[in-house]
Amino acid sequence: MKKIKLIIFSLLTIVLWTNTVNAASFNMSSKTSSVAPNGSFTISVGGDCIGRVNLSVSNGTLSQSSVWVEQNYVSIKVTAGGSGKVTITATPATGFSDSDANIYNPGSRSVSVNITSPSKPNTSGSADKKSSDNNLSSLSINIGELSPKFDKNKTEYTLNLPASTEKIIIEGKASDSKAKITGLGETKLSVGNNTIDIIVTAENGSKKTYTIKAYVDETPLVYLNYKDDKIGIIRNVSSIPTLEGFTNNELNIDNNLITIFTKEDISLIYGINEKGEKSFYLFNKDNHKIEDKINQIKINNKDYLISERDNNKNDTININETEITCSKLNSDNYCLLNVLKEDGTIKKYLYEKTENTIQLYNEFKACPEAKSENQNIIIYVLSSIIVLTTGIIVFLIYKIKKGVSNEKTI
Numbered sequence: 001m002k003k004i005k006l007i008i009f010s011l012l013t014i015v016l017w018t019n020t021v022n023a024a025s026f027n028m029s030s031k032t033s034s035v036a037p038n039g040s041f042t043i044s045v046g047g048d049c050i051g052r053v054n055l056s057v058s059n060g061t062l063s064q065s066s067v068w069v070e071q072n073y074v075s076i077k078v079t080a081g082g083s084g085k086v087t088i089t090a091t092p093a094t095g096f097s098d099s100d101a102n103i104y105n106p107g108s109r110s111v112s113v114n115i116t117s118p119s120k121p122n123t124s125g126s127a128d129k130k131s132s133d134n135n136l137s138s139l140s141i142n143i144g145e146l147s148p149k150f151d152k153n154k155t156e157y158t159l160n161l162p163a164s165t166e167k168i169i170i171e172g173k174a175s176d177s178k179a180k181i182t183g184l185g186e187t188k189l190s191v192g193n194n195t196i197d198i199i200v201t202a203e204n205g206s207k208k209t210y211t212i213k214a215y216v217d218e219t220p221l222v223y224l225n226y227k228d229d230k231i232g233i234i235r236n237v238s239s240i241p242t243l244e245g246f247t248n249n250e251l252n253i254d255n256n257l258i259t260i261f262t263k264e265d266i267s268l269i270y271g272i273n274e275k276g277e278k279s280f281y282l283f284n285k286d287n288h289k290i291e292d293k294i295n296q297i298k299i300n301n302k303d304y305l306i307s308e309r310d311n312n313k314n315d316t317i318n319i320n321e322t323e324i325t326c327s328k329l330n331s332d333n334y335c336l337l338n339v340l341k342e343d344g345t346i347k348k349y350l351y352e353k354t355e356n357t358i359q360l361y362n363e364f365k366a367c368p369e370a371k372s373e374n375q376n377i378i379i380y381v382l383s384s385i386i387v388l389t390t391g392i393i394v395f396l397i398y399k400i401k402k403g404v405s406n407e408k409t410i
Contacts, residue, residue, distance in 0.1 A: 024047070025047035026109065028088070028110070036117065038079065039079070042075050048098065048099050059084055078113075130203045134179055137173050139171075139198065157213070159215070161214060168186075182199045191217075198210040231281060231290060232272050260283060266342060280296060280305070297319050306326075306337050307339070
């Protein structure tokens with residue numbers, strides 16, 4: 001009997017041990033206990049179980065709202081809120097089971113992570129020891145004179161320079177030897193307005209900017225003859241109207257560089273006459289001479305270059321607020337324009353003012369002759385009709401007279 005009890009006890013022990021080893025489990029854990037505001041971390045959900053787990057979060061967001069676990073652990077990314085504590089809850093869905101497909105209802109699991117701001121090292125003591133001096137003790141240039149005179153508390157200066165100036169050298173010194181300066185040394189200048197910034201950075205990082213507004217005289221250095229006028233070549237390229245499809249190039253004339261604008265066989269310069277009027281001019285690169293005055297106009301969103309060449313009438317017409325030389329036809333609304341083409345040739349275009357239209361003009365020389373011939377034909381036809389009518393009338397009169405004569409004879 002004792003042996004039988006011992007056997008039964010042993011069997012029960014084995015069964016209970018087996019069930020303990022294979023017991024289902026469901027857990028959730030976080031890899032961190034704290035996170036920075038709006039920071040991210042990862043949680044793990046799963047265990048020795050099978051089924052879908054629904055996830056919810058307070059004071060944060062989840063990368064996904066549910067996962068499927070199958071005797072494994074699944075990682076989910078969590079993004080925390082701005083402060084406080086973020087809490088994630090995992091709840092098994094209906095049909096959750098253990099590894100043997102037995103219904104398993106372990107209940108929800110939760111995990112919380114504190115949201116804490118990272119501690120900042122106390123550097124106030126060392127920062128207070130660094131200098132905040134971002135002043136210049138001197139500022140000078142190698143040409144011209146700053147206005148007003150340098151004062152470390154004044155940060156804006158003007159400088160007027162002659163037309164031939166291409167560069168200046170700026171020198172300066174900081175009040176504090178530990179401060180850093182940028183903007184000193186040689187600076188290239190453009191014709192017209194230039195802005196130069198000298199920045200002083202103190203040891204503690206604070207900055208101060210000194211500004212020099214340098215103006216280089218725009219007076220032309222090269223003058224060319226055109227008819228009875230002298231044309232000065234404009235040097236400030238930024239003030240020149242845009243030419244679509246043209247490229248900028250430089251040409252040396254009498255040791256001075258001028259800007260020319262080229263497109264296929266056309267070379268243009270931009271100049272100012274003695275009256276102060278600015279315009280483009282057709283330029284010959286070989287002999288350095290101006291050949292023609294060119295006006296740029298836009299009609300129906302297309303650019304046209306209008307030439308004064310071969311214009312005998314020397315009429316003018318206003319097109320889009322630009323006065324253009326042309327040859328007017330019988331009406332003030334029509335005008336023949338000489339348009340400069342890309343190959344350097346001049347083509348005549350007919351401009352109609354009321355509709356603001358332009359089209360290629362063909363001088364059909366045969367048309368006046370045809371008109372004259374038509375007029376001659378009409379004259380011939382009318383003459384023939386008159387002659388024929390006269391003949392008929394004479395014939396009828398003759399017949400009438402002859403009939404009267406026969407009656408008298410009888």
